[in-house]
Amino acid sequence: xxxxxxxxxxxxxxxxxxxxxxxxxxxxxxxxxxxxxxxxxxxxxxxxxxxxxxxxxxxxxxxxxxxxxxxxxxxxxxxxxxxxxxxxxxxxxxxxxxxxxxxxxxxxxxxxxxxxxxxxxxxxxxxxxxxxxxxxxxxxxxxxxxxxxxxxxxxxxxxx
Numbered sequence: 001x002x003x004x005x006x007x008x009x010x011x012x013x014x015x016x017x018x019x020x021x022x023x024x025x026x027x028x029x030x031x032x033x034x035x036x037x038x039x040x041x042x043x044x045x046x047x048x049x050x051x052x053x054x055x056x057x058x059x060x061x062x063x064x065x066x067x068x069x070x071x072x073x074x075x076x077x078x079x080x081x082x083x084x085x086x087x088x089x090x091x092x093x094x095x096x097x098x099x100x101x102x103x104x105x106x107x108x109x110x111x112x113x114x115x116x117x118x119x120x121x122x123x124x125x126x127x128x129x130x131x132x133x134x135x136x137x138x139x140x141x142x143x144x145x146x147x148x149x150x151x152x153x154x155x156x157x158x159x160x
Contacts, residue, residue, distance in 0.1 A: 021057055022076060059071060060112070062108060070132050070135070084105045085109065107125065111140075120140050
């Protein structure tokens, strides 16, 4: 990886997804940010996972701010997904008005669907704990990890 990009990922303090296609092309999350700066500097509010091409994807990677990376590879036709699990904190002022809204990411999850039942293999960057989990099995129809529940399959681009 480009040392400057690796430094930016570390400095951003957050994890980033990256996917690889059969033709060797690699697409990084920062290339899909809705803001103008398309570098891993932590300024992007929203990436566009739901709009990227899923056809031909053969791998997904999680680039972590501690320098580690978690990867899941598959064969042609494997369905990959990524999501961020987080919370919103709303501050209320003395007059009852909203004083501030803070959003934060608790975990960044990547996964690959293994069969028509929705079983999947996942890797996770846990932001608060600052660790990359080794990997675990779950199910897209009722994710047990952090009680996420059913994933929005349309947003993820998953057909089962």
